[in-house]
Amino acid sequence: MKSLVNDKPNLFNIFYLEAKTETLRLFRTPGFSIPTLLFPIMFYTFFGIVFSMNPATMPTYLMITYAVFGVIGPALFSFGVGIAIERGQGWFDLKEVSPMPASAYIVSRVSLTFIFASLIILLLFAIGAMFGDVRLMRWQWIALALIFVLGSLPFCAIGMTLGLYLKSNSAPATVNLIYLPMGFLSGLWLPINFLPEIMQQFANLLPPYHLAQLALKITDMDLGFPVALHVSVLAAYTLLFMFLATKAYHKKDKQ
Amino acid sequence: MKTSQNEPIASIRGVTKRFDDKLVLNNVDLDLFEGEVLSVLGPNGAGKTTLISTMLGRLSLDSGDISLFGNRPGALEVKRQCGAMLQVSGLPDMSTIKEHITLFQSYYVNPMDYDLVMAFSGLKDIENQYSKTLSGGQKQRLLFALAICGNPKLLFLDEPTVGMDITARKSLWEAIEKLKSQGTSILLTTHYLEEADQLSDRVIMLNRGNIVREGSPEQIKSQINTKKIRFNSTETIAAFSQLETVAKVSQVARNNPNEDGSCYFELESACAEKTMAEIFDKQLKLRDLTIIGAALEDAFELINNEDSLQHNRLSE
Numbered sequence: 274m275k276s277l278v279n280d281k282p283n284l285f286n287i288f289y290l291e292a293k294t295e296t297l298r299l300f301r302t303p304g305f306s307i308p309t310l311l312f313p314i315m316f317y318t319f320f321g322i323v324f325s326m327n328p329a330t331m332p333t334y335l336m337i338t339y340a341v342f343g344v345i346g347p348a349l350f351s352f353g354v355g356i357a358i359e360r361g362q363g364w365f366d367l368k369e370v371s372p373m374p375a376s377a378y379i380v381s382r383v384s385l386t387f388i389f390a391s392l393i394i395l396l397l398f399a400i401g402a403m404f405g406d407v408r409l410m411r412w413q414w415i416a417l418a419l420i421f422v423l424g425s426l427p428f429c430a431i432g433m434t435l436g437l438y439l440k441s442n443s444a445p446a447t448v449n450l451i452y453l454p455m456g457f458l459s460g461l462w463l464p465i466n467f468l469p470e471i472m473q474q475f476a477n478l479l480p481p482y483h484l485a486q487l488a489l490k491i492t493d494m495d496l497g498f499p500v501a502l503h504v505s506v507l508a509a510y511t512l513l514f515m516f517l518a519t520k521a522y523h524k525k526d527k528q
Numbered sequence: 529m530k531t532s533q534n535e536p537i538a539s540i541r542g543v544t545k546r547f548d549d550k551l552v553l554n555n556v557d558l559d560l561f562e563g564e565v566l567s568v569l570g571p572n573g574a575g576k577t578t579l580i581s582t583m584l585g586r587l588s589l590d591s592g593d594i595s596l597f598g599n600r601p602g603a604l605e606v607k608r609q610c611g612a613m614l615q616v617s618g619l620p621d622m623s624t625i626k627e628h629i630t631l632f633q634s635y636y637v638n639p640m641d642y643d644l645v646m647a648f649s650g651l652k653d654i655e656n657q658y659s660k661t662l663s664g665g666q667k668q669r670l671l672f673a674l675a676i677c678g679n680p681k682l683l684f685l686d687e688p689t690v691g692m693d694i695t696a697r698k699s700l701w702e703a704i705e706k707l708k709s710q711g712t713s714i715l716l717t718t719h720y721l722e723e724a725d726q727l728s729d730r731v732i733m734l735n736r737g738n739i740v741r742e743g744s745p746e747q748i749k750s751q752i753n754t755k756k757i758r759f760n761s762t763e764t765i766a767a768f769s770q771l772e773t774v775a776k777v778s779q780v781a782r783n784n785p786n787e788d789g790s791c792y793f794e795l796e797s798a799c800a801e802k803t804m805a806e807i808f809d810k811q812l813k814l815r816d817l818t819i820i821g822a823a824l825e826d827a828f829e830l831i832n833n834e835d836s837l838q839h840n841r842l843s844e
Contacts, residue, residue, distance in 0.1 A: 280637040282608075287634045294623055294631050301622035301658075362618035367671075370584045370614070372607035372635040372678070525588040 287374065291381035296388055299351065309350060309389055313343030314396050320462065322405045332405025334464055334494050337417065340397050341485045342461040344425040345452065347389035351382050352432025353439065353448040361441025375522065383429055390425050394418050409492065416491050424484040427507050430514035431480075437521035455479055465496065480510045536561055537682060537713055538583065543592030545578055545737075552578045554737040555592070560682070563711045565704065567724035569828060570734035576717040577615070579734070580686050583715070584612060596682065608636055611680035613671045613688050621660035625651050625670055628659065629677050636678030648703040649673035650696075664691035672700060676707065683707065685716045689723060701727060721828055725749075733828065735835050748831075755800040755821055759814040762790040767812055771795075773802045790815070 299305045321335035359365040368378065398414065401407035409417075432448075439447055456462060458472060459481035465473055476482040483503040489495035536559035545553040552575045560566055568576045581587045583594060585602020599606045619628070633639035646652040649669045654662070659670065668691055675683060685704075689697045697720075704727055708714060718724055724731055725745045733741040733748070741748055754775065769777045780792035797803040800819050807814065 282635060282637050290631045290634045294627050297627070298620055298622045359620070363614060363616040364619050366586070367612065367614050367616055367674070370586065370602075370607065370610075370612045371632060371674075372604060372610075374604065374635075525586065 282372075284374065284377075287377045288380045288384075291373070291377045292384040295351075295381045296385045299385060299389075305350065306389075309346045310393060310396070312346065313339045313393055314400065316342070316462065317397055318400060318404075322400070325405070328406070330494065332401055333407045333409070333492055334489070336397055336401035336405060336407055337488045337492065337494070338461040338464075338485050340394055340417070340421050341424065341459075341481055341488060342456045343393035343397060344386075344390035344421045345428045345456065345481060346393075348386045348425045348428035349432040349435070349448050349452050351385055351389075352429055353435035354444045355382070356433065356436025357439045357444035358441045360436070379429075379433070382433075383426070386425050386429055387422055390422050391418075394421050413491050417488055420484070420488045420491070424487070424507070427480050427484075427511040427514070430511045430518060433518040434514045434521065437518055455481055458482075459485060461485060477506075480507055483507050538596045538715075539594070540579075540583070541593045543582060543594060544590045545575075545582060545587060546590050552737050553582070556737070556739060558732065558739070560713055560715060562681075562713055563708060564730065565708050565714045565716060565728045567728040567731045568715065568717045568734060569721065569724055569731060571832060574734040575737040576734055577686055578737075580612075580614075580684050580715065580717065584610075584684065608678070609681045610684065611675035611678055611682075612684040612686075613675040614684075614686050615690070616667075616671060619659045619667065619670070622658050624656050624658055625662075625673075626655040628670060629655075629673055632674045633677045636680075638679050640677050640679040642677075645673050645677045648676060648706070650699055665693055665696045668692050669696065669700070672703070676703075681712060683712055683714045685714060687717055687719065689718070689720060697723070733831060735832060736839065740835050741831055749821065754796050754798055755819055757795040757797060757800055757803060757817070757819050758792065759817040760790050760792050761812065761814050762788060763812050765793070767810075768793055768795060768807075771803060771806045771810075773797050773799055773806060792816075 317335055317339040321332050321339065325331040325335075356365060359368070394417075398407075398418075435448060435451070436444070458468075459465070459476050459479045460468060460473075461481055465476060465482065465485075468476070483506045486495045486498060487500065487503040487507075490500065538558075538560040540556055540558040543553055543556045544551070556575075556579065558566075558579075568579060570576050578587065582589060583596065583601055585600065585606075594601050596606045597609055629642065629645055633642070633645075640648075646655065649672055651666070651669055651673060654666065659667065662670065668688065672685075672688060675685065689700055692700065701723065704714060704716075708727075714727075716724070716727065728745055731741075731743065731745055731748055732739050758780075765777055765779050768774060774795045774797050776796040778794045780794055795803060804819075
């Protein structure tokens, strides 16, 4: 048998090209970029600014919760729907048998999620500051932006798992069926204390609720539960879904 | 280049694979050597794609062993020596041909020069087009470009010319010949027997997961010794079917005879010389005579029929 040369290609170059190709592709796909960018902005402008019930706190509160809603979108859709469709086409199989390191696939989509998340955050901050009269300290703006961007990670893991299990034709509908109700029940559209007690209890199980509470802590608008609780729930979700995704990825004989 | 001609770069030993209860590969043994083009032929469901999938490490084996470059299939070090063209129904729409190829090249240690990839695939003029706008044949050429862009030592081509017109097909054949002459080993599945006939050093025929024949295209063709005799004649079909050495007579375009009432006939004969002697003895008049040897297609049909008969007999 001939032995193999153990040279390796430049991993960072692969990461860079993979992320660049994927990001360019999605910016050129209006079906992805327009709803992802526009929905959180549109909802926030309606409910947070134009029809705001309490102009003193509402624009700030909803800017934060719609930012959470906004960053979950690209995470769930680029991973969940993207992978499911590529699997349906056989393109994912081709990537899988190519020497692409599996890490490149994940790194590229996480970077892409971060880029879209940052854009959504910037737009929401700008609208909040200009039209909603949102006034925050500089550290608060920065802390919020960091929480939102990093907070998209558990949803990347969830999206990846969905993408690896769902069928391509049902993936968009299924992801929407998870995304929208989960956002509402986590208090992202309306403040959580507007919801009945039982629904507030249920929200404890949902990761967007915990991400929103974590962010609302920065402006002292949260319900007052410890940071550790929110962080551990988010971490637990991330680990659980990373495990499920790894299992699905390494499963052979998948069809 | 061919220093290790006797050492296989890929070897398959006793591989058996079932999907649920269906036996898809049955105790398959196969070696692939450097610089060799091996075609896997067989009807739909014969196990061709499954064979490739097992070699790419995408399927678990029920029994047996596969080794590529002395390593297990699916290992990253193995993948870096391989290129694959699979049956893909769609590619990411909004990336250009150039972006796709540049990305795939980055996965390999010594990728093929970009201009050379373009020359092999004939995509230079449309390198900045989004894959969304490509025709079926152009998509196939892009998939071929992605398979070869890493300078692979081993190339898997699963039905590479499906959806290609004859010009595109011929230019792909040319590319395969060139890659082969550079020492690339190629495993090819195809429905087009002409393709296998022209390109392969060796052919295996799969049927129901079994290798039913193995050999060079010439060896396989020589296993059937019938010849086809074609000509134009005003005689009736009965005149030819009475000949002793003729196995089968068919009248070509029966409903559309020429003005003088003549028709084209095709005779199959195990001994063309004797048949011709018979025809001349009986003074049957012929025009436009051709005698041709069996094509791989005929061998294929015959072997599959034999195999199916045997299979039916066994299951009775």
